[in-house]
Amino acid sequence: MNSQTQLIGLIGHPVSHSKSPEMHNGMFAKLDLNYVYLAFDVPPSHLKEAIEGMKALKIKGFNVTIPHKVEVMKYLDQVSEEAKQIGAVNTIVNDEGRLIGYNTDxxxxxxxxxxxxxxxxxxxxxxxxxxxxxxxxxxxxxxxxxxxxxxxxxxxxxxxxxxxxxxxxxxxxxxxxxxxxxxxxxxxxxxxxxxxxxxxxxxxxxxxxxxxxxxxxxxxxxxxxxxxxxxxxxxxxxxxxxxxGLGMFIYQGVIAFEKWTGITPDPSYMRLKVIESIKEKGRNTC
Structure with missing residues (x-):
């Protein structure tokens, strides 16, 4: 196993509501992959710096959520044809220093x-x-x-x-x-x-x-x-x-996971981790 932990990020504003960390980190653990997924709250005024920082830090890839899905495209090295047609990016892969944008939604x-x-x-x-x-x-x-x-x-x-x-x-x-x-x-x-x-x-x-x-x-x-x-x-x-909407969330995550790791994850397990997180938060706020 590679001793260096690979980092995957989520950028958006806000991001505290996202269940992507629970979904992806649960799958990384199940597959014994040396990856970690973290959410970064990035206001629009700092988007360019965030992308530059992620590139400099050699972060393996990241998801993009509102309000950055359109604006982020101008800071990428390449955008897939489908993402161009849609006019938005929600998944980015760092391919040896080249940032490539996709839309898996x-x-x-x-x-x-x-x-x-x-x-x-x-x-x-x-x-x-x-x-x-x-x-x-x-x-x-x-x-x-x-x-x-x-x-x-x-x-x-x-x-x-x-x-x-x-x-x-x-x-x-x-x-x-x-x-x-x-x-x-x-x-x-x-x-x-x-x-x-x-x-x-x-x-x-x-x-x-x-x-x-x-x-x-x-x-x-x-x-x-x-x-x-x-x-x-x-x-x-x-x-x-x-x-x-849970299925869409799971499957956009499955496709992104494949692009980052080259491995096809288990959608049913990812679904389970999201449901567990939602129910746990519900219990904690009662």
Whole structure:
């Protein structure tokens, strides 16, 4: 075994909520790998220095979370074609001094969605709530699958139209206003919440009224803390098929882990470590 510990980092602002350290460090320990994963709270004003420092310290790789997924691209030596198309990076590999950026969010989401629900995407009408970094990654990946139509709803109409313009080359894409939410939900087959509405501690919030959801819907929420959001709970009570955000989080981590180490980790064990951490925090705050 290499006696020098390899460091993997997470940069974002804030980062205290992230379960990535528990997930990756648990997997490193199980595989007896001499790696450690640490979270670094980096305000936007210090992003450039943080990247330079990580390069100087020969850190093996790192994840990138909000608000740095777009800005960080200008400080990298290379960006994958998929990340360029998405316009955001969430995983960086230090390849002997060259920093290479990837985006594992979209493919992680799609892998989770298909494996956990068995959904056939061909011809489906997909509604995406939100137009931020996660929506860009998921939208790009979904738009490149054989869906029938993609609809975007976001409070900031300008951002929604920017996302539409970037995706309409891949599939039929349109934008609805917040006021047209009911129409968008009722016309969709698959509903994907990419916003933070419903995330802990604001667990009593949802963008969608319960009565709009029908048994023919597949409702997906990328939030993984809580493990089941109000949206997911209400969708299940209405008889809809549901898909929580834990799978996306796990699989984007699996792909990143592979890129850093060359080893394929066990998704079920990574899932277990995240669930343990969420439940432990819940007990500690009671």
């Amino acid at each position: 979209g493919i992680g989401y799609l892998r989770s969605l298909i494996e956990e629900t068995g959904v056939q995407l061909k011809g489906k009408r997909v509604l995406i709530l939100g137009a931020g970094g996660a929506a860009r990654a998921i939208g790009y990946t979904i738009a490149n699958s054989p869906i029938g139509q993609l609809t975007i709803i976001n409070r900031d109409q300008n951002k929604a139209h920017i996302l539409r313009k970037s995706l309409e080359q891949y599939t039929k894409t349109d934008v609805l206003s917040i006021e047209q939410m009911e129409k968008g939900v009722k016309e969709a087959d698959i509903i994907v919440n990419t916003t933070s509405i419903g995330m802990a501690p604001n667990i009593d919030q949802s963008l969608i009224k319960k009565e709009w959801i029908q048994p023919n819907h597949l409702v997906s929420d990328i939030i993984y803390n809580p493990l089941e959001t109000k949206l997911i709970q209400e969708a299940r009570s209405q008889g809809a098929q549901v898909h929580s």
